[in-house]
Amino acid sequence: VGNCSLALAGLRGSVSQEDRCYAGPFCKDFCKDVERDVREKEGEVSETDTNEGLIFNVNIQPVNHEYKEGKDYSLCKSINTGSYGEVHSVQDNRTHFKFGAKKILLKSFSSEEVGTWSALKSPRVVELFGVIREGPYVVLFMDLKAGSVGQLIKERGRLPEDLALHYHCQVLEALEHLLKRRVLHLDIKADNVLLSEDGRDTFLCDFGHSERMDIGGQSLSASQGDLKGTETHMAPEIVKGETRRGAKADVWSSCCMLLHMLNGCQPWTRYYSRPLYFKIANEPPPLREIPPDCSPFTADVIKVGLQKEPTKRASASELKGRAARALREVGGLSSPIRGSYKEPLQID
Numbered sequence: 001v002g003n004c005s006l007a008l009a010g011l012r013g014s015v016s017q018e019d020r021c022y023a024g025p026f027c028k029d030f031c032k033d034v035e036r037d038v039r040e041k042e043g044e045v046s047e048t049d050t051n052e053g054l055i056f057n058v059n060i061q062p063v064n065h066e067y068k069e070g071k072d073y074s075l076c077k078s079i080n081t082g083s084y085g086e087v088h089s090v091q092d093n094r095t096h097f098k099f100g101a102k103k104i105l106l107k108s109f110s111s112e113e114v115g116t117w118s119a120l121k122s123p124r125v126v127e128l129f130g131v132i133r134e135g136p137y138v139v140l141f142m143d144l145k146a147g148s149v150g151q152l153i154k155e156r157g158r159l160p161e162d163l164a165l166h167y168h169c170q171v172l173e174a175l176e177h178l179l180k181r182r183v184l185h186l187d188i189k190a191d192n193v194l195l196s197e198d199g200r201d202t203f204l205c206d207f208g209h210s211e212r213m214d215i216g217g218q219s220l221s222a223s224q225g226d227l228k229g230t231e232t233h234m235a236p237e238i239v240k241g242e243t244r245r246g247a248k249a250d251v252w253s254s255c256c257m258l259l260h261m262l263n264g265c266q267p268w269t270r271y272y273s274r275p276l277y278f279k280i281a282n283e284p285p286p287l288r289e290i291p292p293d294c295s296p297f298t299a300d301v302i303k304v305g306l307q308k309e310p311t312k313r314a315s316a317s318e319l320k321g322r323a324a325r326a327l328r329e330v331g332g333l334s335s336p337i338r339g340s341y342k343e344p345l346q347i348d
């Protein structure tokens with residue numbers, strides 16, 4: 001995971017300054033400890049003065065063995081609700097360093113969010129800066145970005161084809177990295193893809209639904225029951241609760257995100273009412289939602305990415321090649337990022 005400027009020993013809030021530690025396994029233990037602590041305290045109110053965690057970024061500086069909202073960092077503005085939590089931009093009171101923070105109730109905290117995220121290091125994935133427990137909450141700190149693709153779609157109605165393909169290629173690059181690190185995201189959608197200031201670079205975030213995969217690419221999590229992620233972007237094998245769920249589920253969701261960028265609305269929702277699970281499981285893939293005016297190469301990306309049978313569905317790498325081809329066929333990225341508003345596609 002890299003250097004951590006502060007590793008909090010144990011769960012009793014005692015802090016020992018360590019010049020260097022490999023936070024990986026420690027981070028995993030810490031998160032498991034937090035979860036165990038929750039189980040032990042189930043029903044009790046966690047003492048408000050509990051304050052332990054891991055900080056990986058030197059610009060975030062604990063004071064007197066603590067790092068607390070108000071005392072050590074201040075909320076700047078509310079951003080939106082990531083999975084299970086409210087997101088704010090915050091600032092370190094001493095270094096004035098600005099970063100993102102998501103506050104999650106302990107009982108909603110999944111140690112996978114930190115475990116999987118801290119295993120990733122890619123220009124296409126937002127950097128995790130740390131995790132702190134503050135009483136009944138866990139607070140995740142990350143590199144602050146300039147908004148999300150979801151916010152850009154709301155501003156622009158729908159995105160130009162070249163921009164949508166440009167973003168899709170980058171999301172597929174992130175999925176290639178996740179596959180290499182055996183991580184399933186399970187909530188790929190425009191709201192969880194963040195943008196650089198100039199809007200040309202994207203960063204995957206919010207690993208609140210993520211799971212580890214085994215060598216064969218199958219999820220290691222036993223929890224088949226609770227349906228996670230965003231309904232409109234769920235792959236058929238996920239809504240059917242099939243035991244074999246793997247990286248192809250994120251590929252399906254990335255194509256739902258492509259349709260969302262191109263049409264300005266989530267797939268399925270113009271044709272069906274919720275709950276959508278049965279339709280996703282039983283209906284053909286939403287290929288009729290491919291915009292009629294898009295390039296045949298873009299249509300091809302969606303057709304091979306929305307194969308209902310995971311084994312027939314393209315891998316992230318294969319789909320990235322096709323999406324890059326489609327982007328070249330439409331002349332590469334030439335549209336302005338923050339351009340004109342385009343009405344979302346209406347049903348014909």
Ligand SMILES: Oc1ccc(F)cc1Nc1nc(-c2ccncc2)cs1
Pocket residue numbers: 079080081082083087088099100101102140141142144145146147148191192194205206207208
């Ligand atoms: O999982 C997290 C852990 C720590 C964070 F600070 C944020 C998130 N999750 C999300 N952040 C955003 C977002 C951030 C910044 N600008 C626009 C959107 C959308 S979902």
